[in-house]
Amino acid sequence: MSMQGSVLTVGKCLACLEFILFPVWRGIGLSGGVAAGWSQSWGRCLRLEPNSPGQGAPIPAYDYPVWLVLCRGGRARLEEVCQRGRGAIRLPTELLRLKLPQLYENYQVPKVFREDGIMSGYRHPRSSARDCVLSSFSMNNETMNIWTHFLPTWYFLWRFCALSWSMNFLTDSYTWPLLVYMVLICIYPFTSSCAHTFSTMSPESRHICYFFDYGALSLYSLGCAISYGHYVIPDCWVNTFLHQHFVPIAVGNTIFCTSLSCYSRFLELQFPQRSKVLRTGAFIVPFIFDTVPLFYRILLCVGGNCSSSGALSSHCYHLLFAFLTCFLFTAHLPERLAPGRFDYIGHSHQLFHVSAVVGTHFQMEGVIADMMTRRKWLLTHGAAPSFLGTVGVLVLSFVLNLGIIGVFSAPLLWKPWHSAPQQHTAATATAPATARELKEQ
Numbered sequence: 001m002s003m004q005g006s007v008l009t010v011g012k013c014l015a016c017l018e019f020i021l022f023p024v025w026r027g028i029g030l031s032g033g034v035a036a037g038w039s040q041s042w043g044r045c046l047r048l049e050p051n052s053p054g055q056g057a058p059i060p061a062y063d064y065p066v067w068l069v070l071c072r073g074g075r076a077r078l079e080e081v082c083q084r085g086r087g088a089i090r091l092p093t094e095l096l097r098l099k100l101p102q103l104y105e106n107y108q109v110p111k112v113f114r115e116d117g118i119m120s121g122y123r124h125p126r127s128s129a130r131d132c133v134l135s136s137f138s139m140n141n142e143t144m145n146i147w148t149h150f151l152p153t154w155y156f157l158w159r160f161c162a163l164s165w166s167m168n169f170l171t172d173s174y175t176w177p178l179l180v181y182m183v184l185i186c187i188y189p190f191t192s193s194c195a196h197t198f199s200t201m202s203p204e205s206r207h208i209c210y211f212f213d214y215g216a217l218s219l220y221s222l223g224c225a226i227s228y229g230h231y232v233i234p235d236c237w238v239n240t241f242l243h244q245h246f247v248p249i250a251v252g253n254t255i256f257c258t259s260l261s262c263y264s265r266f267l268e269l270q271f272p273q274r275s276k277v278l279r280t281g282a283f284i285v286p287f288i289f290d291t292v293p294l295f296y297r298i299l300l301c302v303g304g305n306c307s308s309s310g311a312l313s314s315h316c317y318h319l320l321f322a323f324l325t326c327f328l329f330t331a332h333l334p335e336r337l338a339p340g341r342f343d344y345i346g347h348s349h350q351l352f353h354v355s356a357v358v359g360t361h362f363q364m365e366g367v368i369a370d371m372m373t374r375r376k377w378l379l380t381h382g383a384a385p386s387f388l389g390t391v392g393v394l395v396l397s398f399v400l401n402l403g404i405i406g407v408f409s410a411p412l413l414w415k416p417w418h419s420a421p422q423q424h425t426a427a428t429a430t431a432p433a434t435a436r437e438l439k440e441q
């Protein structure tokens, strides 16, 4: 029996039966013996009908509605709603008609797109921008990577907006380090989400997307340094040489971090181990530098000289998740133990994203707590944050990072322009391709 036939038969059978399910709403304004409102009895309330009664018209799976009549007057109400919101009601049907991009096994895509332990769920390596966006709504091995950073972007934006209501970011210079930090913790997950979305447009675009991802992470480390240098620094370090040069050194760290991490991509195919070590090192160096004041405060606390214990507990949770993030990034667990089992959900990069975001949440709580509780002491004993030392440094570092990304991207953009150009159309992206065709690209 065909699918349509079976649906029709089931619909007819259901129409003959009386259902005893649960009380239902009979509709508003009905009169004439039958009370409006909730049904007294529990029967004859659920009836499935074909779209065109009497004509025996088939009921295709998605193209026509199957009426679910809940009670007397219910169908009329439903038709009225459909009339009013015809466009909105039909939207899901239109979406279902869209053809979702095909997925590939790891041996079908070029080596540059393959990930350790991920065997399937790869998107076409020459996807169009439209297919890349569509793919984020269908399951593939990047879907969770995209959403695990896209949704947290909105969480951090919401926190930023809430803080904007309670703080005066425009004229209160003490809040500017927090302003820079909040902007950057919104930017880095969003950039990562975009990088994962559009990384399969071409091998060149993959590299450039991740250059931006690394640049945003590098800037985030600068945001940490600016906020730590102003709010988290131990009391005994205020006005010392390190305190006064903390932010300028952090700017040097971002240049180092972005340059080294971008460079590591060029080694990925030939020397994967060296590439991994360089990239991990590129992010560990600024992390350790930024966290030195925090480590010192925790040591002081362990020694009995504890201040702002509430903030320190948040900072400790952040450190815990930071170590977990680093471990997940380098270990490639669990997919290394069971290749192919975690292609779509649960592979290390998704866990790495989640861990990074949870860590950032605790870090944000710690920074805000320190900022609130130490305001009076810090403003009395140290200099107030300057516009140039906070927002100015952010703008300068942003421009420098863009320049570095431009330098690393130029050869990639130059190469396809002067070698044999390929059409990046939706047709080529969605057309079925054999393994050999894809390998040759």
Ligand SMILES: [Zn+2]
Pocket: 145, 192, 196, 349, 353
């Ligand atoms: Zn990522």
